[in-house]
Amino acid sequence: MWFEDVNPFNEPVFSFPFVGRLSMRQLAILGIGFMASYALFQSTGDVLSIIPSSVTAFFALKKQNVLPTELLLFSVLMFYIRGSSTTVQTKKTLKKIPKMHKEKLAESTVLRVPKPFAPKITDKVIKARKLFVSDYTKPYRMKLRLEKTTGHAIANQMCKVKFDGNIISTLSTDANGELEVIIIPGSAGKKTLQVFSKDTAKPIFEETLEIELQ
Structure with a gap:
C-alpha cells in the first residue's frame, strides 16, 4: 500500500x-x-x-x-548533515569542560548491574501505520495491491473500500490485483481502512492508519 x-x-x-x-x-x-x-x-x-x-x-x-525516491534521498542527506553538525557542536562543548571537572566525572562514574528485564503483560495492541499529511482536507491517492494467501493477485475483482466506517468507493482491481482510490483524512487520529470483496463478509484487507499533521 x-x-x-x-x-x-x-x-x-x-x-x-x-x-x-x-x-x-x-x-x-x-x-x-x-x-x-x-x-x-x-x-x-x-x-x-x-x-x-x-x-x-x-x-x-x-x-x-x-515519498518519491529523490525526496527520500534528500531527506536522508539532510538527516546526516544535521547529525554531523550536532556531533561537531557536542565535541566543542566537551572541549570547554575543565580538566578537573572531567576527572571528577570519571571518579563519580559507578558501574551498576542492570535489573533483570521483566516485561509487563498487557492486552494486544494493534499497530497503526503512521500517515503524515500537510493538510487534513487535502485529497490523497491510495494505491493498493491485493493478494491471496498463496501470493497470487486478486485480479479483476469488484471491491468496496471503507475508510473510517464509511464506504468511499466501489471499484474493480486490475489484472495485477491493484486498485487506487482517493481518500480525504478529514482529521487527526486513528482511522481504519478496509477493503471488502463481493464474495466475502469479512474484509480481505484491513489496516489502521494513524494520521498526523506533518
Whole structure:
C-alpha cells in the first residue's frame, strides 16, 4: 500500500507504450537523465554515458511507498548533515569542560548491574501505520495491491473500500490485483481502512492508519 499527493505534477496523464502512463514529474526526471547521458556521450563517446539515464529512469519509474525516491534521498542527506553538525557542536562543548571537572566525572562514574528485564503483560495492541499529511482536507491517492494467501493477485475483482466506517468507493482491481482510490483524512487520529470483496463478509484487507499533521 502506498500514497501519493493529488496534484497536476503527479497526475499520470501521458500514455506511452510498454511503460504505461507517466506524470509530469516522471517526464522531467527522465528528461534530465537523458540530456545528461546525451551530453556525456557527445563529449566522451563512452557506453557508460547511459548511467545517468538509467539512474533517473529508476527514480522516475519505481513505485514509491511514501515519498518519491529523490525526496527520500534528500531527506536522508539532510538527516546526516544535521547529525554531523550536532556531533561537531557536542565535541566543542566537551572541549570547554575543565580538566578537573572531567576527572571528577570519571571518579563519580559507578558501574551498576542492570535489573533483570521483566516485561509487563498487557492486552494486544494493534499497530497503526503512521500517515503524515500537510493538510487534513487535502485529497490523497491510495494505491493498493491485493493478494491471496498463496501470493497470487486478486485480479479483476469488484471491491468496496471503507475508510473510517464509511464506504468511499466501489471499484474493480486490475489484472495485477491493484486498485487506487482517493481518500480525504478529514482529521487527526486513528482511522481504519478496509477493503471488502463481493464474495466475502469479512474484509480481505484491513489496516489502521494513524494520521498526523506533518
